[in-house]
Amino acid sequence: MGTHTHAGEKTYRYVPVPVPVVRLKTTLKHNDEFKKESGNRQPTSKLVMMKRVITTLAVWLLSTTASFAHAVLVETKPAANGLVPGPDINVELRFNSRIDSTRSRLTLVLPDQTLRPLSLQPPSTPATLDAHINGLGAGAYKLRWQVLAADGHITRGEIPFQVK
């Protein structure tokens, strides 16, 4: 009989279904573990190919997310375009991520455009640059900063401010 089915056939067909669910979990494992596992299965099945694509996507997503960890300025003292009383001012630049203060630079641009490198104070948090500046006359200044973030990227910028 053409439509005859064995009692066990249905069960047999459903056996492979839970397997991909288990295999997909391996994409969360470390890359080396994954390679070891997939290397044992010959020949390369569609499922293994799919796993590779998913793993590649996962790794790409992780690295893309990590690249956003470079330092972006969140808040400054003095504020950008702010007016502060002299002659002594406190400088604090706060970033969105941890920075390497030993490889970060802060320079004051004087009203006559000459540069004064500033020595950094011990930072109040791992994400801040602190400095103290003495003896500023009234005028327009700029803080020029360059920082190295924990992800190895350098960012830089300028903060203009006025001393009254």
Ligand SMILES: [Cu+2]
């Ligand atoms: Cu970065």
